[in-house]
Amino acid sequence: MKHPKSHPLSHLPSCLDLEKLLMERIEHPERAKKIDATIHKLFEQERTIFVLDMSGFSRIVQRHGILHYLAMIHRMRRVVAPVIERYKGAVVKFEADNCFAVFPHPEGAVAAALDIHHDLEIANLMTPDESDIHVSIGIGHGKILLACDDLYGDELNLASKLGEDVAEKNEILLTASARKKIKKSSQSFSEFPLTISGVTMKMYKVRA
Numbered sequence: 001m002k003h004p005k006s007h008p009l010s011h012l013p014s015c016l017d018l019e020k021l022l023m024e025r026i027e028h029p030e031r032a033k034k035i036d037a038t039i040h041k042l043f044e045q046e047r048t049i050f051v052l053d054m055s056g057f058s059r060i061v062q063r064h065g066i067l068h069y070l071a072m073i074h075r076m077r078r079v080v081a082p083v084i085e086r087y088k089g090a091v092v093k094f095e096a097d098n099c100f101a102v103f104p105h106p107e108g109a110v111a112a113a114l115d116i117h118h119d120l121e122i123a124n125l126m127t128p129d130e131s132d133i134h135v136s137i138g139i140g141h142g143k144i145l146l147a148c149d150d151l152y153g154d155e156l157n158l159a160s161k162l163g164e165d166v167a168e169k170n171e172i173l174l175t176a177s178a179r180k181k182i183k184k185s186s187q188s189f190s191e192f193p194l195t196i197s198g199v200t201m202k203m204y205k206v207r208a
Contacts, residue, residue, distance in 0.1 A: 008090040009102075012148040013042055043145040047102040048178060049156045050089065050109045051163035052080060052116070054097035055134040055170075064130055073097050076133050079119050087112040092151050098164070100151065106141050106178040110187060110206060113137045113172045136171050138163025141178040158196075162203065166194060172206040179204040 018039065025035045054076055061069050077094055084091055084101045087108040092100045103109040116135065124132040138160060144153030155177060162173040179189060189204040 007148075009092065009146075009148045012146060015147045015150045018043060018145070018147055039145070043147060044143055045102075045146040046143050047141070047146060048104065048106045048109045048181075049140040049142075049144060049151065049153075049159045050084070050099070050101040050103060050112070051138045051140075051156070051159045052099040052101075052113075052135050053137075053164040053167075055136055055168075057097060060130070068131070069097075072131060072133055075123070075131075076120075076135070079123060079133075080116055080135075083112050083115045083119060086115070092146070093149060100156075102144075102146065102151065106139055106174065106181045107185060109139045109178075110172065110174070110182070110185070113139065113206070114187075117170055117172075134169035136163055136167035136169055136173075138167060138173050138175075139178045140175040141181050158201075161196065162194075166203075174204040174206070176202045176204070 021035055021039050021042075025032055028035070054073065057069065060072070073096070076097070077099070080099050081091055084099075084103075087103065089101045089103040089108060089112055092102060094100075101109075103112070116137070120133050120135065138158070139162070140155035140159035142153065142155035144151050144156055155175060158175045159178075162175065167173045174189065188207040190207055191202055191204055193200050194203045195201075
């Protein structure tokens with residue numbers, strides 16, 4: 001996903017630059033430390049990570065076909081992108097029925113997530129039930145490798161797990177790191193345990 005020069009992420013290097021450095025690291029292992037330092041300098045950012053996933057893929061495709069679902073994805077993107085921008089976020093990429101975005105702070109990501117649910121609820125009033133769009137959202141915060149067209153990191157992996165696998169439709173879930181960064185908020189959260197690869201961690205759900 002290439003961004004225009006005016007896009008908030010257009011100043012960042014592309015994933016092609018990262019691939020070149022990684023290839024150099026493979027071909028010259030003796031220079032790994034120096035190359036790693038260059039990668040961190042060019043790509044490392046502390047950001048809030050936002051991962052959105054549409055609900056009901058298998059059921060909807062089986063009942064109505066892939067073209068019906070592709071049209072729903074297109075409608076979802078038209079709703080989601082402006083809301084993310086409204087809260088100072090930036091879409092890194094849309095991938096199938098997922099959206100990956102970054103924000104300066106978790107408060108903006110949570111506010112955007114709530115507005116997205118609200119805007120989709122309004123949009124669903126104008127469509128038949130089989131075209132209604134529902135999403136689940138995971139939010140993390142921490143250091144990631146961020147390019148203009150992709151992102152990598154532990155908090156991304158956790159946010160993806162929450163948004164794509166754990167959250168049910170219309171839910172917003174946060175990692176402990178994202179919740180910790182929110183000092184003052186009118187929004188309430190409930191804590192729950194999540195076990196991944198044998199490790200149990202605290203996660204948080206935004207209360208409706």
